[in-house]
Amino acid sequence: MDFNSLQTPKxxxxxxxxxxxxxxxxxxxxIVRAVAVTSSQGTIWVAAYALLLILIFVAIxxxxxxxxxxxxxxxxxxxxxxxxxxxxxxxxxxxxxxIAVSYCWKCIVHIKGDGLWDIDWGTxxxxxxxxxxSIALLxxxxxxxxxxxxxxxxxxxxxxxxxxxxxPDASTNTPHEIWQRFKGPACARAAAxxxxxRIALKDKYYFSSPVFTDGEKxxxxxxxxxxxxxxxxxxxRAPGLHYTVNGSCETEYxxxxxxxxxxxxxxxxxxxxxxPVVEEYAALPYAEFVSPAYSETESNQHIRKYAIIPHxxxxxxxxxxxxxxxxxxxxxxxIPDMHHVKAGRPALSCQQGDTWEFRGxxxxxxxxxxxxxxxxxxxxxxxxxxxxLIWELAAPAPLGVGQSLGYSALASALQLVVSSSxxxxxxxxxxxxxxxxxxxxxxxxxxxxxxxxxxxxxxRRGLSNALEKDGKxxxxxxxxxxxxxxxxxxxxxxxxxxxxxxxxLWVFIxxxxxxxFADTGGQIKNDSYRARxxxxxxxxxxxxxxxxxxxxxxxxxxxxxxxxxxxxxxxVSAKYNRRYSDFEVVPASARISSHSFxxxxxxxxxxxxxxxxxxxYTTIPSxxxxxxxxxxxGETTKPLVTPFARPALVPLHxxxxxxxxxxxxxKSVTTVTTxxxxxxxxxxxxxxxxxxxxxxxxxxxxxxxxRPSLKASDDVRWSQVxxx
Numbered sequence: 001m002d003f004n005s006l007q008t009p010k011x012x013x014x015x016x017x018x019x020x021x022x023x024x025x026x027x028x029x030x031i032v033r034a035v036a037v038t039s040s041q042g043t044i045w046v047a048a049y050a051l052l053l054i055l056i057f058v059a060i061x062x063x064x065x066x067x068x069x070x071x072x073x074x075x076x077x078x079x080x081x082x083x084x085x086x087x088x089x090x091x092x093x094x095x096x097x098x099i100a101v102s103y104c105w106k107c108i109v110h111i112k113g114d115g116l117w118d119i120d121w122g123t124x125x126x127x128x129x130x131x132x133x134s135i136a137l138l139x140x141x142x143x144x145x146x147x148x149x150x151x152x153x154x155x156x157x158x159x160x161x162x163x164x165x166x167x168p169d170a171s172t173n174t175p176h177e178i179w180q181r182f183k184g185p186a187c188a189r190a191a192a193x194x195x196x197x198r199i200a201l202k203d204k205y206y207f208s209s210p211v212f213t214d215g216e217k218x219x220x221x222x223x224x225x226x227x228x229x230x231x232x233x234x235x236x237r238a239p240g241l242h243y244t245v246n247g248s249c250e251t252e253y254x255x256x257x258x259x260x261x262x263x264x265x266x267x268x269x270x271x272x273x274x275x276p277v278v279e280e281y282a283a284l285p286y287a288e289f290v291s292p293a294y295s296e297t298e299s300n301q302h303i304r305k306y307a308i309i310p311h312x313x314x315x316x317x318x319x320x321x322x323x324x325x326x327x328x329x330x331x332x333x334x335i336p337d338m339h340h341v342k343a344g345r346p347a348l349s350c351q352q353g354d355t356w357e358f359r360g361x362x363x364x365x366x367x368x369x370x371x372x373x374x375x376x377x378x379x380x381x382x383x384x385x386x387x388x389l390i391w392e393l394a395a396p397a398p399l400g401v402g403q404s405l406g407y408s409a410l411a412s413a414l415q416l417v418v419s420s421s422x423x424x425x426x427x428x429x430x431x432x433x434x435x436x437x438x439x440x441x442x443x444x445x446x447x448x449x450x451x452x453x454x455x456x457x458x459x460r461r462g463l464s465n466a467l468e469k470d471g472k473x474x475x476x477x478x479x480x481x482x483x484x485x486x487x488x489x490x491x492x493x494x495x496x497x498x499x500x501x502x503x504x505l506w507v508f509i510x511x512x513x514x515x516x517f518a519d520t521g522g523q524i525k526n527d528s529y530r531a532r533x534x535x536x537x538x539x540x541x542x543x544x545x546x547x548x549x550x551x552x553x554x555x556x557x558x559x560x561x562x563x564x565x566x567x568x569x570x571x572v573s574a575k576y577n578r579r580y581s582d583f584e585v586v587p588a589s590a591r592i593s594s595h596s597f598x599x600x601x602x603x604x605x606x607x608x609x610x611x612x613x614x615x616x617y618t619t620i621p622s623x624x625x626x627x628x629x630x631x632x633x634g635e636t637t638k639p640l641v642t643p644f645a646r647p648a649l650v651p652l653h654x655x656x657x658x659x660x661x662x663x664x665x666x667k668s669v670t671t672v673t674t675x676x677x678x679x680x681x682x683x684x685x686x687x688x689x690x691x692x693x694x695x696x697x698x699x700x701x702x703x704x705x706x707r708p709s710l711k712a713s714d715d716v717r718w719s720q721v722x723x724x
Contacts, residue, residue, distance in 0.1 A: 014158035025239030033492035036158030042488025059505035093134035100130035169466040190443035234480035247352035281314035282421035317425035381479035
């Protein structure tokens with residue numbers, strides 16, 4: 001199946017579909033469950049499973065992230081907290097690496113301890129471990145991206161549909177029809193490109209170094225062997241079957257019983273064969289292939305004999321050959337500078353032994369192949385083991401192939417110059433002839449089973465099919481596979497395991513929270529791994545961090561789903577509209593000064609009316625029209641108060657004094673009661689200091705008080721924004 005793949009005729013059909021499983025043979029003799037689809041469908045399947053692979057690695061990364069979150073040692077180190085929060089909210093290994101490398105650099109260069117420069121080695125090595133973990137994820141993803149598609153798509157073979165299989169019935173069809181339509185063309189295809197075959201099949205055959213002897217009667221001897229596996233035959237369930245051939249040939253002068261001026265007479269196994277000496281000088285060199293007649297008791301013997309009678313006598317050449325048994329020349333009497341092959345060329349006596357082996361069990365004849373089914377568990381359709389292989393291989397295969405090749409059997413036939421009826425006999429050799437025959441036999445035998453599906457529809461017309469039973473080829477006879485570039489073969493194992501693993505991982509991720517919150521009957525310990533996982537995976541998620549900040553700034557317990565990964569605001573009434581404010585912008589990061597501002601009243605008000613609500617606040621229309629005369633354009637640059645925390649560029653506030661911090665109360669008018677026993681109040685006691693606002697330095701802060709344009713006269717440049 002790795003050489004001489006012929007173009008599949010249009011009448012060949014395959015058994016295709018993801019539900020049509022079959023056993024795919026492998027070169028190592030193993031079989032795997034596979035399905036065959038069209039190439040276009042195979043491309044879609046590979047793309048879909050590439051997406052599944054991505055989901056698998058995302059799930060694995062998520063599970064490993066949960067483990068790291070639970071085990072990561074924080075030890076009260078703020079940099080570790082920040083690095084862990086960044087790691088948990090990063091979406092890909094590259095982002096994790098950038099965060100970890102950044103903190104590693106800061107741990108070496110920017111860290112101080114007790115006012116002195118110091119290196120936080122513990123945090124540094126934790127960052128390095130995150131970098132190594134990210135690199136491992138990238139490598140695993142890359143390797144998986146190569147392995148899964150590679151293991152999913154196994155090749156381009158499929159099981160042949162029974163309707164496409166045909167082998168002529170010798171009992172009802174004439175030998176001439178069988179040779180003309182089937183065996184002759186098959187042998188011609190096998191001999192089409194032997195140069196390529198020598199390279200592609202160099203490990204499948206062995207030719208010994210020939211032994212020549214010179215003299216009046218030069219001799220030649222030659223040994224050969226080749227092996228064909230069940231995989232090369234195409235058997236889907238028996239790729240481990242091995243068919244081994246060992247043979248030898250040597251010249252035999254004793255078979256020449258008489259030589260006359262016109263004929264060489266050969267007496268071979270009680271058969272008299274005449275070879276013309278003069279009449280065929282202009283014809284192509286060829287050979288006759290004969291075998292002895294075997295009795296019924298001798299038909300199963302291991303060693304079988306055959307002979308090759310050359311028809312090379314009289315062929316003319318402008319150059320002499322002085323040592324080859326089949327092409328030795330003598331000068332032409334009537335034509336100067338011309339030579340011809342001498343009469344009395346020896347026949348080639350050959351013998352061959354075949355063995356069939358499977359799982360250590362061996363039989364010495366193809367007729368005993370059924371014994372391997374009983375002793376070694378060989379699974380082979382009965383038609384092939386009981387009929388086809390016996391019809392083709394009971395006699396030595398070179399015998400039938402040589403007869404089918406006819407005038408193209410010998411390599412020297414390809415060198416005849418038709419215009420002059422001459423051959424350059426200096427370059428011809430009996431060795432080239434026998435190697436051509438054996439190599440063609442090897443290729444023909446390898447494709448013997450698959451060729452039953454390669455016969456064109458025109459070749460079958462009017463002939464009966466030996467495989468048919470009751471007008472139909474049984475499904476069990478479709479016991480082999482064919483290769484085609486239009487087919488994609490996929491592994492059933494990968495098709496099933498990949499989505500199963502993906503589903504299990506994501507189901508585990510979906511239900512892991514329920515396992516974590518399951519009541520085990522014990523006390524909750526904040527330092528347990530389970531508690532760490534619950535605390536960190538929930539509290540360090542970016543959504544929960546935003547919830548914490550918003551409730552800190554608003555002073556309201558207005559979020560639901562507080563122990564989930566997706567908290568949400570249940571109340572979205574009009575009281576949370578954005579409003580103009582007369583207060584200056586105060587960042588959330590600044591401490592409350594001694595000049596505290598009154599908290600705004602968040603009572604509901606109409607969305608589309610411009611009404612004063614509370615002291616110093618004005619409702620903003622949902623879609624303000626700046627060209628509307630009712631809209632005061634000056635108010636568009638006023639500070640705003642928003643219902644939820646949001647980022648904004650605000651002037652940097654610096655502490656103006658180093659006086660000891662005092663305490664004051666920042667009160668909010670809103671107190672939300674969730675249950676009769678639990679209340680949440682915005683009454684927060686904070687340390688205070690006096691802060692002054694910078695004129696040319698700004699910072700990015702989370703705040704509820706912000707100015708869209710800072711000030712109308714401000715010209716803020718990015719260089720003025722504080723980086724740290």
